[in-house]
Amino acid sequence: MSFEHPVTSNMSVGALKRLVKTGEGTYLEFKRLISSPEKIARELVAFANTRGGTMLIGVDDDKKLIGIDSYYEQEFLLDKAVNYCCIPPLPIIVETVPYKEKEIMVVHVKEAEIKPHYVEQDGKRYVYIREKDKSVQASKEVERVLINSTSTSGIRFEYGPNEQKLFRYLQEYQRISVREFSNLVNISPRRSSRILVSLVSAGVLRLFNHEKKEYFTLTSEIV
Secondary structure, three states: OOOOOOEEOOOOHHHHHHHHHOOOEOOEEEEOOOOOHHHHHHHHHHHHHOOOEEEEEOEOOOOOEOOEOOHHHHHHHHHHHHHHHEEOOOOOEEEEEEEOOEEEEEEEEOOOOOOOOEEEEOOEEEEEEEEOOEEEEOOHHHHHHHHHHOOOOOOOOOOOHHHHHHHHHHHHHOOEOHHHHHHHHOOOHHHHHHHHHHHHHOOOEEEEEEOOEEEEEEOOOOO
């Protein structure tokens, strides 16, 4: 197992309630219970691929503390999620907070040192990241940025005609998509993606999501 048998938390019920009151967000997720190892793996991997976070199992979406009835069933499903659905297996820390003859499971996920972690489902692997209070599937561009973020070889890029056109465009229009860059310099979307990702990894560009579409902007721009 990637986690030891859960131990009783030092967190008081009062502290737990204050944490719940802050609501779900980038670093906090509520689950009434674990219904599927695959689904819970997506949430945990998203935390690991972003900045880490905490999942509270036994808490409803409306912030109501429910508690869990079958602790061992939840532990079994959580073990399956982190050891068999997460690639590589995801290390977590689990605590339990007693609540009205039941328990709340507190699952801590650290930001992964080596990214990305994947979720394996139906023979395929998927990358998830955390966006506000949601865990979403990462695009190929985001996946490459995650891989480059832990690369030890260093990121290099060529400052050629394509990059010059790109920077001039961004100075005027502030943001650009893979498709727009592809059309701008008349190269394939795949090559455009590689160039933009290398510039993000080098710290020259920033990748962000707006209305479910991904754009790139100069790092000096405030989005």
